[in-house]
Amino acid sequence: VPLTSRQAEGVRSRELLLKSAIEYMARSGRAVNFDQIASAVGLTKGALYHHFGSVDGLVEAVFKEAVRLHAERVISASEAGSGRARLQGLIDASAMLYGSDTPFYRLLLRLHVEAGTTRPFLAPVARRVQRRQREYMSQLVRDGQEDGSIRIDVDPEAVGETVNAVMQGLLVQQIEEASDQRQAAERFGDLLEVVL
């Protein structure tokens, strides 16, 4: 369906606002400030309310977009090779991402945590995401078992859950230096070798 120029403007504005909101929240650590988020892209609060309805609406959109961005990155890092290689690739990629784009990942972690405390309306989204992540990892293990790169007798669910938990746990420890984080990820990779 073709859009009128008016509508196209609207879509563009929405994108700008969403991006601005992610940057603001990642940088400031603060809650949300409609005025600042909007003025950063030359718009005003009115536009934010028009597109997202409320603070909660904006935060939810931010959450979904952030999750989407992260999934995109991680999946592309675990596309090639055997199941085992893909699992290792995912772990390495995660450690790198956490270190490189830290404010973004702090935001992602924050939103997950807030889903269980301050912003209950995010809970369903958060739960779905966590489940999907665990399942994705378990699937990698199963793929590895099928192509013979991973031992048959390990429990895919157990490994999937553990890998996911470790990834999240490393994020929590984001206070440390990026190099320490990477080292921890490597140690965990070595440990996993023994099991797989």
Next chain:
Amino acid sequence: VPLTSRQAEGVRSRELLLKSAIEYMARSGRAVNFDQIASAVGLTKGALYHHFGSVDGLVEAVFKEAVRLHAERVISASEAGSGRARLQGLIDASAMLYGSDTPFYRLLLRLHVEAGTTRPFLAPVARRVQRRQREYMSQLVRDGQEDGSIRIDVDPEAVGETVNAVMQGLLVQQIEEASDQRQAAERFGDLLEVVL
């Protein structure tokens, strides 16, 4: 050091306020409300301001106290037996604690996360705590290696870090049912058996 009766009152009040603050923050998920925290123990915000100076001062005191409480519980759960038994005991106890006293542990997690975002003044405390936790777990592994309950060829640091990360990661995932959380911990325990 002997205290005047006046000073003793003060110490008592401080304890009450701190406890009240922990309960409030754990329950509400909100930041802090001086009026409510104080009136819950029959005092006023004047007293809070007197003892903690500011919101930041109170939050830091809360953080330290929460960390202390958690450490107390966890250590008492890993006192008896071989190094291996103590490590397993710690994992079991953590899973139980996370499931049983959830609001408290959500608070603890929240403060760790906020140390990297909203409340930078908590960062030094958080770093110290994380390091101590990892070292404690590594020490358990080393103890196990000495008493023969854990294989010599595993890396104590790697295991310590992983166990710590998994524990925190489970918390982030906010797996809804406590039973599921316990199951995840068990699966991880089984996995660890292979390594140790």
Next chain:
Amino acid sequence: VPLTSRQAEGVRSRELLLKSAIEYMARSGRAVNFDQIASAVGLTKGALYHHFGSVDGLVEAVFKEAVRLHAERVISASEAGSGRARLQGLIDASAMLYGSDTPFYRLLLRLHVEAGTTRPFLAPVARRVQRRQREYMSQLVRDGQEDGSIRIDVDPEAVGETVNAVMQGLLVQQIEEASDQRQAAERFGDLLEVVL
């Protein structure tokens, strides 16, 4: 520039608020009270915050407006006649104004003093104002020298500075009765006659 009806309202509100703030500060001697200032003209502190941003913003606007009002009055009192007559007119007018609209002039003085103590952000404005006043008076002397009403051998800067200083000094002594102030101004006028 054409204004929307909405914007016109805003300009009107800003003026009302500024006027209300001047009256409040002049009368009360107190700092500022957003609630009272706003409600006096049927608005709320939200509007004040919208138009002036903060207390400092409001105070600065008040200062500038007060200075403008005073300049307007004084200049109109020294428009006609020879340079000498205009200088005398200015002195007489000042003494009268200080006595008649006392609360307003106490406010003006207060703001000048606070510019050097409590409110450093007013300092640049205050300095500019003082310089302009001194220059204006010096110019009157020079005008008088050109039209022959004032002796050539007096230093315009010296006279300008002195007249300005005396005017301010009289204001500081605002504790005295208005009649005493007027008498002091007259005495100074007589003294000046000798010099000019």
Next chain:
Amino acid sequence: VPLTSRQAEGVRSRELLLKSAIEYMARSGRAVNFDQIASAVGLTKGALYHHFGSVDGLVEAVFKEAVRLHAERVISASEAGSGRARLQGLIDASAMLYGSDTPFYRLLLRLHVEAGTTRPFLAPVARRVQRRQREYMSQLVRDGQEDGSIRIDVDPEAVGETVNAVMQGLLVQQIEEASDQRQAAERFGDLLEVVL
């Protein structure tokens, strides 16, 4: 009358507190902060309330002490020589003092102004001080007329008032550089030469 050691301590404490209060008020420009003033000399609020009863009591004591200090300095600067020399000495000394110990003099000015606005209870003191200053200057003129150093036909009251006003006016103007302030005082001195 001999003092017990207990009483002597009290006197000493009072002096320390008063000095601390002057320094605090001069430096901070803020109103008064009992806690900080007291702790700066190793005492607490209790001592301040004991010695001065209230904020107003302390401020009044500060005002009187500041006035006393200033008078001491100024009088010692106008002790020697003819009446005319003493008057000139006083003007020079004032200009120097205003430039050298500015925070102190800003405080003195502030208190004079507040006597007419925020702190009416200072008004009687302020009025007495102003009168005494004018009379002191007029007396210098009369002394000069008696010893022949000043012309008979000038009005002592007019000159006294003017000199006093100019001194205070210079302070209000907060001319930034001390050198400029001194220059202004010199110009005024030259102007006065013509009259005297």
Next chain:
DNA sequence: ACGTGCGGGACATCCCGTTCGT
């Protein structure tokens, strides 16, 4: 003579959401 705990009023500030324009 002085320390100390604490109550409590006052107030700026923040910021969300609505309304009315255009």
Next chain:
DNA sequence: ACGAACGGGATGTCCCGCACGT
């Protein structure tokens, strides 16, 4: 689709003064 004015609740902070001890 968006801009601008504005209302209004919530809350941290400041800081004075009292009451009680020693």
